[in-house]
Amino acid sequence: GAVVSQHPSWVICKSGTSVKIECRSLDFQATTMFWYRQFPKQSLMLMATSNEGSKATYEQGVEKDKFLINHASLTLSTLTVTSAHPEDSSFYICSARGDRFDNQPQHFGDGTRLSIL
Amino acid sequence: GQNIDQPTEMTATEGAIVQINCTYQTSGFNGLFWYQQHAGEAPTFLSYNVLDGLEEKGRFSSFLSRSKGYSYLLLKELQMKDSASYLCAVLDSNYQLIWGAGTKLIIKP
Numbered sequence: 001g002a003v004v005s006q007h008p009s010w011v012i013c014k015s016g017t018s019v020k021i022e023c024r025s026l027d028f029q030a031t032t033m034f035w036y037r038q039f040p041k042q043s044l045m046l047m048a049t050s051n052e053g054s055k056a057t058y059e060q061g062v063e064k065d066k067f068l069i070n071h072a073s074l075t076l077s078t079l080t081v082t083s084a085h086p087e088d089s090s091f092y093i094c095s096a097r098g099d100r101f102d103n104q105p106q107h108f109g110d111g112t113r114l115s116i117l
Numbered sequence: 118g119q120n121i122d123q124p125t126e127m128t129a130t131e132g133a134i135v136q137i138n139c140t141y142q143t144s145g146f147n148g149l150f151w152y153q154q155h156a157g158e159a160p161t162f163l164s165y166n167v168l169d170g171l172e173e174k175g176r177f178s179s180f181l182s183r184s185k186g187y188s189y190l191l192l193k194e195l196q197m198k199d200s201a202s203y204l205c206a207v208l209d210s211n212y213q214l215i216w217g218a219g220t221k222l223i224i225k226p
Binding site: 046106 | 147148150157159160161162165167204208212213214216217218219
């Protein structure tokens with residue numbers, strides 16, 4: 001089945017640090033990748049949608065200068081949390097889909113737990 | 118606006134059957150997904166319905182009625198490991214996935 005790898009699983013760092021999270025589709029070409037954030041006991045919140053080779057589409061209220069997304073290839077998207085602060089601490093999850101208009105399910109990475117001290 | 122409703126929490130007994138309902142109002146419809154999410158983990162895909170009717174997959178079944186904007190996920194022979202949140206999500210006319218808030222299922226021995 002479709003496999004999505006997300007790295008790192010855990011990040012603990014000081015306030016002001018920038019953190020990069022990678023999301024890779026291992027056995028399929030991911031035309032579209034999605035980045036979610038989830039706070040404890042809350043539902044998934046879509047942050048942005050990225051299509052290979054084009055700029056990401058951010059959801060309302062998500063700062064694009066704060067959360068930089070790069071989808072440079074069909075198998076890799078990265079999310080960089082710039083100058084992270086304690087309020088950015090959360091569970092970040094990526095997912096990937098093979099075709100922009102495909103009705104195939106999104107396949108999720110294992111998530112990255114980010115803790116900013 | 119777009120809206121997906123599902124119960125916040127349900128409790129069931131090991132070995133029993135439970136039905137988790139989901140109602141939706143979206144701009145267009147290209148299918149409905151059910152995902153399972155254990156605490157602290159990412160969601161995993163369970164089922165996809167785009168036509169009316171029941172799809173069975175082992176102990177799990179999913180039903181869809183497009184005219185009623187309604188789906189349910191049926192879990193049979195409940196096991197303790199089924200304790201998780203179950204997320205209903207609808208693919209709208211723009212192929213954007215609209216997520217429900219999830220139903221936390223608690224299984225008691």
